[in-house]
Amino acid sequence: DADVTQTPRNRITKTGKRIMLECSQTKGHDRMYWYRQDPGLGLRLIYYSFDVKDINKGEISDGYSVSRQAQAKFSLSLESAIPNQTALYFCATSRADTQYFGPGTRLTVL
């Protein structure tokens, strides 16, 4: 959905580097989410945010941090990337019961 954008779309980095993935939305939704997807597996929730002042951990938050800079922006950081964080990362937004996903960021940690 073009209303949810993610940057970068692809990133290759080295172990120990700090990485930030950014998500922006023009849908005006309060709720935003970060998921990761490993090959052949479903999505797992990393963090979610109800609004700018509300951040919640998902099922796999260790090794990640987030920042909700504005209603429209939700960033995911890997403070010190490790190889098992190689995955496809998706940002999503929702107002109520439907989530709208971005195109994903493919992250490779060498």
Add this chain to the structure above:
Amino acid sequence: LAKTTQPISMDSYEGQEVNITCSHNNIATNDYITWYQQFPSQGPRFIIQGYKTKVTNEVASLFIPADRKSSTLSLPRVSLSDTAVYYCLVGDIEGGTGFQKLVFGTGTRLLVSP
């Protein structure tokens, strides 16, 4: 959160109706059932959501029996472009906030052949 079980894969041909069944034996009273579709290297896309009985939209139908322990996504007359992974999710839409915390399983990989 209720766990879901769905077939790992299904094969079909163009023009056929496809029914994907999902089991959710531990579904809670407040849980809704939601189905998403995902194409390779894309984010999941909402298809349909229901609580009980039958729901239909322009894309699919969702059948939910009275005990709600399972649900069936029905795709009428599939085409090659329906080849994707389909996820069944159950989750509580938290009262007042409308927030649904989704738990994705591995989904059902549907392959539609000519």
